[in-house]
Amino acid sequence: xxxxxxxxxxxxxxxxxxxxxxxxxxxxxxxxxxxxxxxxxxxxxxxxxxxxxxxxxxxxxxxxxxxxxxxxxxxxxxxxxxxxxxxxxxxxxxxxxxxxxxxxxxxxxxxxxxxxxxxxxxxxxxxxxxxxxxxxxxxxxxxxxxxxxxxxxx
Amino acid sequence: xxxxxxxxxxxxxxxxxxxxxxxxxxxxxxxxxxxxxxxxxxxxxxxxxxxxxxxxxxxxxxxxxxxxxxxxxxxxxxxxxxxxxxxxxxxxxxxxxxxxxxx
Numbered sequence: 001x002x003x004x005x006x007x008x009x010x011x012x013x014x015x016x017x018x019x020x021x022x023x024x025x026x027x028x029x030x031x032x033x034x035x036x037x038x039x040x041x042x043x044x045x046x047x048x049x050x051x052x053x054x055x056x057x058x059x060x061x062x063x064x065x066x067x068x069x070x071x072x073x074x075x076x077x078x079x080x081x082x083x084x085x086x087x088x089x090x091x092x093x094x095x096x097x098x099x100x101x102x103x104x105x106x107x108x109x110x111x112x113x114x115x116x117x118x119x120x121x122x123x124x125x126x127x128x129x130x131x132x133x134x135x136x137x138x139x140x141x142x143x144x145x146x147x148x149x150x151x152x153x154x
Numbered sequence: 155x156x157x158x159x160x161x162x163x164x165x166x167x168x169x170x171x172x173x174x175x176x177x178x179x180x181x182x183x184x185x186x187x188x189x190x191x192x193x194x195x196x197x198x199x200x201x202x203x204x205x206x207x208x209x210x211x212x213x214x215x216x217x218x219x220x221x222x223x224x225x226x227x228x229x230x231x232x233x234x235x236x237x238x239x240x241x242x243x244x245x246x247x248x249x250x251x252x253x254x255x256x257x
Contacts (some may be wrong), residue, residue, distance in 0.1 A: 018201070031234025068169075070160045071202045075172065075195035086172035086192060088201050091163040095205030102168045102203075103214035104196055106230065112247070113177045113185065122158060122171070150178070 087118050164225060167216075170196055174226060184256035186233050189226055210236075220243035 069090065074083040093100065109116045162169045174188040188215020196215070200207050203247035217238040231241050 004189035049213050055174065061183055068163055069204050070171075072200075073195075076191045078175075080213045084175070084188060084191075086170055086195075088210065089159055089163060089169040089171070090201070090203035090206075091166050091168065092167075093206055098248070099200055100203070100208040101211035102166065103207045103211045103216070104168045104170055104198065106192065106215065106217045106227075107169065108174060108189070108217075108223035108226035108230075110169070110219065110223045110247075111176070112224055113222040113225070115176065116222075118171045118173045134196075 083119065164221065168201065168203075185226065186229055189230050190234050197228065197236050211239070214239065214243065216240035218244065219246065220244035221247050224248075 056137070069092075070087040071090075072085055072087050075086050076084045078084060091102070107122075109118060109120055111120065159169050165256045170192070172187055172188075173194040174192070177227045193194055193215070199209050200209050213236040215217070215238050217227040217234075219225070219239070221244075227238075227241055227243060227249045228246055228248065231238050
């Protein structure tokens with residue numbers, strides 16, 4: 001990986017300095033090498049700090065054709081280091097210090113179990129499809145008594 | 155346009171959209187593990203709302219997913235606790251992903 005990055009930077013320098021590639025392939029001066037290294041470290045730090053700042057703060061999901069607010073949480077860690085994330089969307093309620101009880105709808109994305117992520121494939125195009133009784137592709141199965149909770153799908 | 159999420163939220167439900175690991179090198183069993191862990195986390199944590207904190211209302215949990223997510227939702231009704239009260243299977247796919255080729 002380091003070797004690839006270095007080679008890339010060497011190529012960039014070749015273009016910038018109008019020197020033929022074969023002459024400069026491994027002939028960077030020490031100062032040029034340091035500049036390359038510093039730049040790449042700075043870019044990496046900038047990118048990673050942006051990523052970590054994005055998590056654990058509230059966002060508006062424009063991409064899912066909704067203005068709903070969500071918070072990204074880590075629900076588990078793989079091998080003690082790699083986080084697995086979930087987006088929690090919550091209804092607009094009056095702010096309070098009490099802990100409110102809410103029913104939750106869990107959703108899993110499609111993608112043949114091989115592609116996709118938690119911001120992909122929300123089936124917005126299904127809006128209204130459930131209204132037609134002849135639709136047999138999708139089904140709602142009530143596994144248990146809903147109590148007096150409202151039905152999500154009409 | 156009003157999305158499915160907005161419709162769910164307008165009925166005073168919370169909506170959780172969870173990542174799960176994807177096949178190869180991940181196995182079917184590990185996907186089920188992720189689904190179970192997502193349910194366990196949601197049931198045992200205080201979750202952030204906008205200006206408030208909330209927790210799961212008893213065992214009032216529903217599960218949904220489209221395509222492969224429909225299969226995940228179906229697996230959740232079998233393997234996850236608390237057991238979902240409602241399964242909304244949106245053209246769910248399913249197959250023999252416990253066969254040896256995925257291991």
